[in-house]
Amino acid sequence: MILSNQEIHQALDDGKLVIKPEPQPRELCPGRECPYQTSSVDLTLGDEVSRFDLEHKPPVVIDLREGKFKDLFTPHSRDFTITEEQPYVLMPGTLVLAKTYEMVSLPLGVSPCLAARVEGKSSYARCGLMVHFTAPTIHAGFAGTITLELINFGPFKIALYPRMPICQLIIEQVSGTPFRNDSQFQGQHRPSGT
Numbered sequence: 001m002i003l004s005n006q007e008i009h010q011a012l013d014d015g016k017l018v019i020k021p022e023p024q025p026r027e028l029c030p031g032r033e034c035p036y037q038t039s040s041v042d043l044t045l046g047d048e049v050s051r052f053d054l055e056h057k058p059p060v061v062i063d064l065r066e067g068k069f070k071d072l073f074t075p076h077s078r079d080f081t082i083t084e085e086q087p088y089v090l091m092p093g094t095l096v097l098a099k100t101y102e103m104v105s106l107p108l109g110v111s112p113c114l115a116a117r118v119e120g121k122s123s124y125a126r127c128g129l130m131v132h133f134t135a136p137t138i139h140a141g142f143a144g145t146i147t148l149e150l151i152n153f154g155p156f157k158i159a160l161y162p163r164m165p166i167c168q169l170i171i172e173q174v175s176g177t178p179f180r181n182d183s184q185f186q187g188q189h190r191p192s193g194t
Contacts (some may be wrong), residue, residue: 002170009036010169017114019043037168043165044064044166045100046101047101048082049082049088051094077097082161083162090129091164092128092156093152093153095150098147112175115173116137117169121165129150129158131150131167132167135149146167154189
């Protein structure tokens, strides 16, 4: 079951969902965008982007069987800090990893517990921006920033600014009580998964 915007507010109030800082305003306000759609909440882009460093590192073959993602990505990547004055310009056909500005927590031990999916925004998709590949699931028990796999499939460059709405979080109720089995990305604060 997908939560409505009012149920998302209730989950935030009850501590079944934690988003810090909490997206505001909760309701329609003249002159301000409301981040709560009927069945999702918008999250914004953090100030860090990482990408594979093809300019300064020799070509490698990444063997996904060897190690955790951060061990495979970090030695072959480059980080960029983005600002209002210095956005990251995403070139056509380029993949970068970014993170949400907001930290999201889906606590276990509450009933019912929640999970989520991160999805792109349709207006950005129509420009060719993909926000994730095949990994939209945010599992019950997760806590951290959400890493986004951004790819520009469009014909033009796309400027990425910190705090721009970048994705939407769809919250779902979990049936039953899951046991804890944290992913390698639990507690992450950087796009590389660290």
